[in-house]
Amino acid sequence: xxxxxxxxxxxxxxxxxxxxxxxxxxxxxxxxxxxxxxxxxxxxxxxxxxxxxxxxxxxxxxxxxxxxxxxxxxxxxxxxxxxxxxxxxxxxxxxxxxxxxxxxxxxxxxxxxxxxxxxxxxxxxxxxxxxxxxxxxx
Numbered sequence: 001x002x003x004x005x006x007x008x009x010x011x012x013x014x015x016x017x018x019x020x021x022x023x024x025x026x027x028x029x030x031x032x033x034x035x036x037x038x039x040x041x042x043x044x045x046x047x048x049x050x051x052x053x054x055x056x057x058x059x060x061x062x063x064x065x066x067x068x069x070x071x072x073x074x075x076x077x078x079x080x081x082x083x084x085x086x087x088x089x090x091x092x093x094x095x096x097x098x099x100x101x102x103x104x105x106x107x108x109x110x111x112x113x114x115x116x117x118x119x120x121x122x123x124x125x126x127x128x129x130x131x132x133x134x135x136x137x138x
Contacts, residue, residue: 030064031061031064031065033068033070036061036064036065036068036070036072037068037070039061039072040076041072041073041074041076041077041080042073042076042077042079042080043080044061044072044077044080045058045076045077045078045079045080045081045082045083045084046080046081046083046084047080047084048081048084049080049081049082049083049084049085049087049088049107050084050087050088051088052088052097052102052104052105052107053105053107054105054106054107055078055081055107058072058074058077058078058081061077085107085108085109085112086112088107088108088116089107089108089109089112089113089115089116090112090115090116090119091115091116091118091119092119093116093119094115094116094117094118094119094120094121094122094123095119095120095122095123096119096123097119097120097123098119098120098121098122098123098124098125098126098127099123099124099126099127100123100127101124101127101131104116104117104120
């Protein structure tokens with residue numbers, strides 16, 4: 001590997017982290033012109049899927065950035081999103097999501113959804129049981 005490649009990758013990671021922080025703070029995908037110009041769309045897709053957010057999130061980015069005549073890189077976002085799904089849709093993560101009481105938005109592809117749901121259902125059962133047993137009795 002060349003040092004130029006390493007520097008380029010380091011810059012991409014740093015840029016992605018900087019912009020990711022801005023995107024995370026934006027919450028509802030309300031982005032400034034500067035944020036729309038700097039977003040690493042691959043990283044944004046990866047992080048959205050890793051958080052269990054639906055692919056429709058991209059439409060929110062598109063709308064927010066359209067006011068500045070900036071179009072998200074749909075291909076980069078989708079590649080990152082698909083990669084994030086590989087992480088999110090695992091059994092262990094399903095358990096973590098379920099046991100936290102969070103909802104599942106049906107984002108896992110058919111090939112990965114059974115393993116996610118197995119973990120999710122087990123985790124959610126524990127969440128419900130804990131919630132029930134921790135309620136005050138009258």
